[in-house]
Amino acid sequence: MMVAESLASNNKVLKIRNLSTHYFSRRGVLKAVDRVSMDLRKQEFIGIVGESGCGKSTLAFSIMRLIQPPGKIVEGEILFNGKDLLKLKDEEMRRVRGKEIGMVFQDPMTSLDPLEKIGDQIVETIQMHEDVDKKEALEKAMKLLESVGLPGDRVNYYPHQLSGGQRQRVMIALAIALNPTLLIADEPTTALDVIVQEKIMEILEKMKREGRSIILITHDFSLAAEKSDRILIMYAGWIVEMGDSMKLVAEPLHPYTKGLIESVPDIWLARKIKTMPGFPPDLINPPPGCKFHPRCPKAKEICKREEPPLIEVNGRLVKCWLYE
Numbered sequence: 129m130m131v132a133e134s135l136a137s138n139n140k141v142l143k144i145r146n147l148s149t150h151y152f153s154r155r156g157v158l159k160a161v162d163r164v165s166m167d168l169r170k171q172e173f174i175g176i177v178g179e180s181g182c183g184k185s186t187l188a189f190s191i192m193r194l195i196q197p198p199g200k201i202v203e204g205e206i207l208f209n210g211k212d213l214l215k216l217k218d219e220e221m222r223r224v225r226g227k228e229i230g231m232v233f234q235d236p237m238t239s240l241d242p243l244e245k246i247g248d249q250i251v252e253t254i255q256m257h258e259d260v261d262k263k264e265a266l267e268k269a270m271k272l273l274e275s276v277g278l279p280g281d282r283v284n285y286y287p288h289q290l291s292g293g294q295r296q297r298v299m300i301a302l303a304i305a306l307n308p309t310l311l312i313a314d315e316p317t318t319a320l321d322v323i324v325q326e327k328i329m330e331i332l333e334k335m336k337r338e339g340r341s342i343i344l345i346t347h348d349f350s351l352a353a354e355k356s357d358r359i360l361i362m363y364a365g366w367i368v369e370m371g372d373s374m375k376l377v378a379e380p381l382h383p384y385t386k387g388l389i390e391s392v393p394d395i396w397l398a399r400k401i402k403t404m405p406g407f408p409p410d411l412i413n414p415p416p417g418c419k420f421h422p423r424c425p426k427a428k429e430i431c432k433r434e435e436p437p438l439i440e441v442n443g444r445l446v447k448c449w450l451y452e
């Protein structure tokens with residue numbers, strides 16, 4: 129038992145416990161990530177899915193420790209390969225970023241310097257962590273650009289000379305430049321056509337085969353279902369369901385997951401898409417009890433009053449009173 133347990137924990141690249149990240153605004157405290165716990169294994173590909181504003185990017189920024197005021201991580205633990213990231217010195221955390229954890233940002237301009245050529249930015253990243261000369265680093269930069277479907281000579285361009293989709297690919301090249309142990313990709317393919325999207329997905333899948341772990345954040349349920357081993361469903365700062373992708377799609381447990389799946393367009397059956405009624409709540413004044421209850425077709429009395437626990441049902445985790 130002891131041995132099995134320690135093997136299991138060695139296998140974990142990332143372990144998040146009870147993580148909360150809040151934004152402190154004049155209107156009040158916005159709980160963007162609300163006591164989230166999750167694990168990620170070595171060589172695992174997980175998809176994080178949920179509507180706009182449910183806290184996906186905030187969770188990713190928290191892992192990278194890039195939350196800026198008025199945001200703050202207020203509680204919890206983020207263990208990465210055994211290190212508690214929230215306890216590292218800034219200097220130590222800078223070394224983790226890029227080299228050990230790479231991130232593709234949802235907004236390419238967050239991490240591209242508008243005044244510096246693409247090539248120089250990639251070269252700098254490489255030279256910050258690896259002992260190579262400028263020529264070698266530049267060659268590597270060109271290869272990286274080619275691997276994401278851009279001509280190598282784009283190293284000489286400035287970010288504003290590229291289209292949104294091209295910039296997104298430069299970001300991906302930057303994030304994978306150091307072959308990080310964990311790659312977090314936040315909507316990496318939103319501005320890309322399906323052919324380039326597939327190319328990017330192949331890169332992520334190759335990284336996984338080489339033993340890396342991947343977190344893909346996306347609105348696109350079918351993409352997550354197709355590519356990831358496990359799916360995590362976020363709603364209003366909570367993880368409401370988490371489990372094996374195939375099983376989760378075949379038999380969603382949480383009414384929110386069901387709603388999301390029903391609203392996926394199906395071009396083959398050309399069936400009418402059901403849209404979920406209502407909107408995600410204001411996270412400064414969320415509804416009491418289960419934050420999903422005002423939109424939930426299955427809501428009971430208790431859902432309006434008490435927060436549901438996260439419970440295990442058939443190897444899946446679900447935060448819903450239906451299963452208590």
Ligand SMILES: Nc1ncnc2c1ncn2[C@@H]1O[C@H](COP(=O)(O)OP(=O)(O)OP(=O)(O)O)[C@@H](O)[C@H]1O
Pocket residue numbers: 151153158160178179180181182183184185186187197198199234347411
């Ligand atoms: N800098 C900020 N200051 C104040 N509130 C913020 C800030 N960034 C995010 N929020 C709020 O935190 C909540 C979660 O935002 P987040 O960006 O994490 O959502 P998301 O799931 O990534 O959405 P999307 O799918 O649109 O990218 C939202 O309600 C948002 O308004």
Ligand SMILES: [Mg+2]
Pocket residue numbers: 184185186234314
């Ligand atoms: Mg986001």
